[in-house]
Amino acid sequence: MTEQTAIPEGYWKDAKGNLTHDSLMKPIDKARDELVKELIAKGTALNQQLAAFKQAAFADIAAFIQLSAEQYEAVVGGKKGNITLYSYDGRYKVQRSISETITFDERLQAAKALIDECLKDWTASASAELKAIVNGAFDTDKQGNISTGRVLGLRRLDIKDERWLRAMTAIGEAIQVIGSKAYVRLYERIGDSDQYKPIPLDLAAVSL
CATH class of the missing domain: 1.20.5 (Single alpha-helices involved in coiled-coils or other helix-helix interfaces)
Structure with a gap:
């Protein structure tokens, strides 16, 4: 120094x-x-x-x-855990949220190999939409990162093939939490409606 x-x-x-x-x-x-x-x-x-x-x-x-x-x-x-607290009259609410940053380890490649096997065998019966969803899940952005949301979305597909199920298990076990951010957000109800507006705590969002 x-x-x-x-x-x-x-x-x-x-x-x-x-x-x-x-x-x-x-x-x-x-x-x-x-x-x-x-x-x-x-x-x-x-x-x-x-x-x-x-x-x-x-x-x-x-x-x-x-x-x-x-x-x-x-x-x-x-x-951990997200929670919302309301004032007794419902005029205000406070939210605590924890946002985790996740990535995948090498087991994601094993999952991709199993999924590729499935797609190869399903060529005749699988719809074009399903193929696009599955293949798109492993596309990378300009920085070479895979969308965790799209990959995890595959686990919601109702497919019973044994290889697919093993692939979904591999995806689940490949998840690695590399960081988290904690937020506190404040809100005030808009008039008598059920809508709330945020009470900003950053300069860019504060009204003049």
């Missing part, structure tokens, strides 16, 4: 590291510098407040779930 070189008193350093004496600085450049640093300071403080709110919100929701479970002498383990 390199230490930042001290700037001599009465000088300003630009983005290239060049020094300019204060007397040579344009007022507009000074004003711009002051504005940017002021907004950064406020934004950093707001970011820290949001981080603290998120941490507290998850802790409070987890504590409430445990409190509710204790009413029935039940023990709730782990932090």
